[in-house]
Amino acid sequence: MANxxxxxxxxxxxxxxxxxxxxxxxxxxxxxxxxxxxxPFHDGKYEDFEPIFDHLIANSINNPYSDAYTNAFxxxxxxxxxxxxxxxxxxxxxxxxxYLRANAVYRLARFPxxxxxxxERVFEEQKEAYLRGAKLWDIPITETVIAHKHAANGDGAxxxxxxxxxxxxxxxxxxxxxxxxxxxxxxxxxxDEFLKRGWASVICDIPGTTVDCPANRxxxxxxxxxxxxxxxxxxEREDFNEGNLVAWGLSAGGYYAIRLAHTHRESLRxxxxxxxxxxxxxxxxxxxQISKHEYPFGLExxxxxxxxxxxxxxxxxxxQDEFSLVGAKGAGVAVVGEGLPSCRMLLVNGMLDxxxxxxxxxxxAEYGSKKEMRFVRGRAHMGYPEANGIVYPWLEGVMGRG
Numbered sequence: 001m002a003n004x005x006x007x008x009x010x011x012x013x014x015x016x017x018x019x020x021x022x023x024x025x026x027x028x029x030x031x032x033x034x035x036x037x038x039x040p041f042h043d044g045k046y047e048d049f050e051p052i053f054d055h056l057i058a059n060s061i062n063n064p065y066s067d068a069y070t071n072a073f074x075x076x077x078x079x080x081x082x083x084x085x086x087x088x089x090x091x092x093x094x095x096x097x098x099y100l101r102a103n104a105v106y107r108l109a110r111f112p113x114x115x116x117x118x119x120e121r122v123f124e125e126q127k128e129a130y131l132r133g134a135k136l137w138d139i140p141i142t143e144t145v146i147a148h149k150h151a152a153n154g155d156g157a158x159x160x161x162x163x164x165x166x167x168x169x170x171x172x173x174x175x176x177x178x179x180x181x182x183x184x185x186x187x188x189x190x191x192d193e194f195l196k197r198g199w200a201s202v203i204c205d206i207p208g209t210t211v212d213c214p215a216n217r218x219x220x221x222x223x224x225x226x227x228x229x230x231x232x233x234x235x236e237r238e239d240f241n242e243g244n245l246v247a248w249g250l251s252a253g254g255y256y257a258i259r260l261a262h263t264h265r266e267s268l269r270x271x272x273x274x275x276x277x278x279x280x281x282x283x284x285x286x287x288x289q290i291s292k293h294e295y296p297f298g299l300e301x302x303x304x305x306x307x308x309x310x311x312x313x314x315x316x317x318x319x320q321d322e323f324s325l326v327g328a329k330g331a332g333v334a335v336v337g338e339g340l341p342s343c344r345m346l347l348v349n350g351m352l353d354x355x356x357x358x359x360x361x362x363x364x365a366e367y368g369s370k371k372e373m374r375f376v377r378g379r380a381h382m383g384y385p386e387a388n389g390i391v392y393p394w395l396e397g398v399m400g401r402g
Contacts, residue, residue: 006359007351008352008354008357011293011352012289012354013292015292016028016029016292016293016294016354019292019297021062022060022061022062022069023057025297026053026056026057029294030053030296031053034050038384040108040111040181040182040296041108042186042188043100043103043104043188043189044100044101044104044105044107045101045104048076048080048104049105049108051076052072052076056069064111064112064297065113065115065116067116067118070109070110070116072109073105073106073109073122074109074122076105077106077122077129078125080099080101080105081102081125084102084129084133085132095133096136098133099132099133099134100188102129103126103130103133103185106123106125106126106129106130106185107126107185110122110123111296111297112180112295112296112297112302113181113209113301113305113306114211115301115305123210126185127143130185131143131185139164139166139167140164141162141163141201142164143160143162143163144161144163145158145159145160145161146158146159146161147159148229149228149229149232150229153222154216155214155226156214157214159204159214159226159230160184160212161202161204162185162187162202164191164200164201164203165201165239165240166199166200171200171240172198172199172240172241172399172400173199173200173202174201174202174245174247174395175203175230175245175247176201176202176203176204176247176248177204177206177247177248177253177257178205178253179209179250179251179254180209180252180306181302182250183205183209184203184204184205187201190248191203197392197395197396197399199399200239202230202234204226204230206223206252206256207306208305209252213226214226217306217307218308220328220330221330221332221333223256223259223260224259224264227256227260228264231264235267242267243269245267245269246268246270246398246399247261247270247271247272248271248272248391248395250274250275251274251275251276251355251356251381251382252306252356254272254273254274254275254276255273255276255325257273257274257276258273258276258278258345259325261342261343262336262340262342262368263335265342266343268343269343269398270343270345270346270395270398270399271343271345271346272348272391272394272395273345273346273348273364274382274387274391275350275353275355275381275382275383275387276347276361277357278324278325278326278360278361278363278364279320279324279327279363280357280359280363281357281360282307282320282323283316283324284316284320287300287312287315287319288316290354290355292354294354294380294381295355295381300312303319307319307323336364336368339367339368340368342368342371344372344398345364346373346374346390346391347364347372347373347374348361348376348382348387349376350375350376350378350379350381350382350383350384351378352379353381353382353383354380354381355381361375372394374390
């Protein structure tokens with residue numbers, strides 16, 4: 001910040017104590033959510049993860065990008081998948097639960113970023129297990145691969161999407177924009193909640209995170225082309241109500257949701273920027289401290305790969321000037337700072353977010369159209385557990401219950 005003061009206060013420079021130690025991470029931060037099936041262990045079981053972390057701790061496997069880390073999860077994930085496959089014709093409910101448990105273990109195996117060849121393979125296995133299990137649901141998730149009609153400047157030709165929609169015609173679509181470590185197979189609970197409200201789900205990955213997203217990670221304007229292709233496809237479908245479309249961007253996906261709210265405002269009823277970064281999160285001052293905060297592993301390698309830089313130092317030097325929605329220097333990038341109007345927008349986060357500073361959401365109040373904001377005191381990244389109780393009523397008010 002200009003005066004060196006952050007809302008985090010002393011927590012900005014405080015070391016949370018788990019960096020570089022899988023034992024500290026498990027004991028101090030991950031064992032609690034794992035017991036309760038909370039992020040990033042949602043859909044999983046503690047009994048699946050405890051022996052894996054015992055192995056990691058006993059063997060001092062602290063680097064999440066090492067094959068030794070990833071391989072520690074694979075036997076359990078594959079065994080659960082095989083048990084699920086065997087149960088498909090005998091006990092469908094058991095098979096569904098086992099596939100979700102396998103999905104959760106695969107997720108942790110490729111955590112925090114798909115940055116190795118082994119993690120790429122694991123992501124493919126995760127998607128295969130997840131979609132196989134989803135076929136057993138009363139209302140399945142299916143994959144649809146659409147043409148990237150607006151591809152340019154190094155973009156790929158196809159966009160894989162996950163679709164889930166109620167029976168009948170005319171559901172309201174929700175475009176769910178995933179984050180840095182949460183991808184398309186990681187949103188079962190949200191799609192369940194959408195179905196209860198009569199909404200369809202269209203889920204996409206963000207640039208630079210998976211091998212599936214075709215957007216050129218080095219081009220700050222690539223997401224505009226990506227969403228133009230997705231929204232064109234939505235409008236062509238008779239089973240979607242294109243006049244009642246919202247987007248919900250999660251964590252790193254919040255950046256893209258906010259951008260979308262400005263660049264495609266006429267196509268959207270509303271946008272939620274949830275735990276979003278806009279400007280400070282890719283500035284040198286903030287980046288210099290992120291390895292100390294609540295994120296389970298250092299974000300340096302993931303960020304460098306996501307944005308396509310050669311080193312963390314290069315990223316700290318250039319990323320804000322190239323990608324900030326407020327102060328980027330490239331033409332058409334700083335859609336917030338340039339004062340572009342937006343569709344209706346809700347910004348939600350925890351006041352003590354050490355991944356994406358809450359200041360990045362507050363900053364939007366100074367520009368363009370009026371914004372709606374709700375920040376949760378005493379909560380970290382995303383503002384959980386209260387955050388969803390803020391978002392769903394807002395979405396209902398924007399869209400109607402269906």
